[in-house]
Amino acid sequence: MKSSYREALRAGIREAMQRDPRVFLMGEDVGAYGGSFAVSLGLLEEFGPERIRDTPLSESGFVGAGIGAALGGMRPIVEIMTVNFSLLALDQIVNNAASLLHMSGGQFHVPLVIRMTTGAGRQLGAQHSHSLEGWFAHIPGLRILVPATLEDARGMLWTALEDPDPVLIFEHGSLYNVTGELDDDAGPVDIEAAAVRRAGGDVSLITYGGTLPAVLDAAGQLAADGIEAEVLDLRTLRPLDEPAILASVARTHRAVVVDEGWRSGSISAEISARITEHAFFDLDAPVGRVCSAEVPIPYSKHLELAALPSVERIMAAAREVTAVRG
């Protein structure tokens, strides 16, 4: 079946709503407007306003209410329009959702899923374009998912809802219109393991989410030059699938981490650190990184493109680490 990433997400929400009456979706403009990125289009008509619940502009309020509803036995899916607006709800996410289980000595679980758009590339300027998922991955108590494929867009939600703890799902804005084949019986997927999206023995390109297409593109072009890259899609940023990262490096002896977040204090820094901690003697070259320039994302197209990881920069980084003779 042909499906877009957006439609795959919608199918996942629909399935969850049908399977479990405790599941409901709430957020700004998820109902009457049809979803700010049209993910929930048509669901209001199908499930009604109780379960496709439009909220006022009150990120802290409705995320907190989602946490409360989860405590009260529901299985809320809270949609935040973009990661930049999640900052208004940071208090609830960090001080409540991520901490309640621990503070209560294991008594109170928060089975909440929060979905949001992340990332740049659409000239939306600094307040709509940041990639802060790596930042959330810093927080113990949260699980951070970054679906990059149609299967994951379709299948991660149900598994996340079954998790007794809060799960944040980051949907990169540039992926919504990506279209491809999705199995008719596509369903829930695991949310634990990274996945090798392309095999190759010369270098590991480690990435996730919105940069996966560019990394695959780069890998294809590198192959023409005789460099075979293994592409590892992390799928989850917290917990990181460390064994998969280390196994990949053990196979290729070289790694480049590609992350649309900023380099300093980032998830790419964490991955690089884990490789040096645990696979140092497997390495034939220093770990490379391709990240966004350390600047709030500018509006102007040429500046925005220059700020973001590109196929060219990924290829250059891969060439650099493969040029080092081990």
Next chain:
Amino acid sequence: MSDPMSPGPGRVDQEHGRHLLLQMLRVRQLEEKCIELYSASKIRGFLHVYIGEEAVAAGILETLSPDDAVVATYREHGHALLRGVPAATILAEMYGYLEGCCRGRGGSMHLFDAATRLYGGNAIVAGGLPLAVGLALADKMSGRSNITACFFGDGAVAEGEFHESLNLAALWQLPVLFCCENNLYAMGTALGRSESQTDMALKAAGYEIPAWGVDGMDVLAVEEAARRAADSVRAGGGPHFLELRTYRFRAHSMFDPERYRDKAEVLKWQERDPIGLLRSTLEAAGQLGPGEWAQLQTEAESEIARAVEIAETGTLEPLEDLTRFVYSERSAP
């Protein structure tokens, strides 16, 4: 300028009435042009136009002095223009050019201009309100008699920052003029579906802030209310709050298929087009003939057409400068 408060035969002095009409026409013309340029892919990102709401910015900004500060939202092209930012500079910003008011780094939603004390262009709903409180705090602490006009939509009223800001401004008796541009919708969410209490003045009253509702389609009413409120704020009366009842005639942004409202509702509001209303008022008072109307239209059109020509000659900022303005640049010792 003649005194707008002593209107002579009509509701407004002739010259002033024509001036306000021109101001609204300039904004309308700029916005129509923006839509055209967006369709031609010359402007990108999110674009929110002010068509239908021109009387709000025109009436309020008329009452400010150049030293006052303005804080606005992502629907701020009109505010920037009427505050005195040249149309060419606004358009160049939306083209992403170096000659734009923010060197192309901000875009349509983030117009800033130090010269006219325009502090954005904020695309976080309600994000500007605390800034306005702080600007007013600075004015008050420095003994300046400036005021800060803070524009925000009806959607912002649901955010915590709205309530925190009103409380602070009232508690510290700060010179803020809160201007709620109530166009009845926050994207697709109608006010009644988002607020338990839809009377904004009552909300402000809860914070002991003098507040009143105004017909936001009638620029003369807006100006009069704003003058009364601004004078009181300036005289040390603490924050004031205006609810400007208006309507956006166009989609929320260029991506909005408008599933949430009836075409009939839009048409009904368009009968009270702020430009049409003032035009009829002036005509009825014999203060505007067909010749003058055509002349005002031409004036607005040629200003914006010329601005597009200038904006088109803009240049791209060199890529080497990408990471500038993350930290302040200090001149070498």
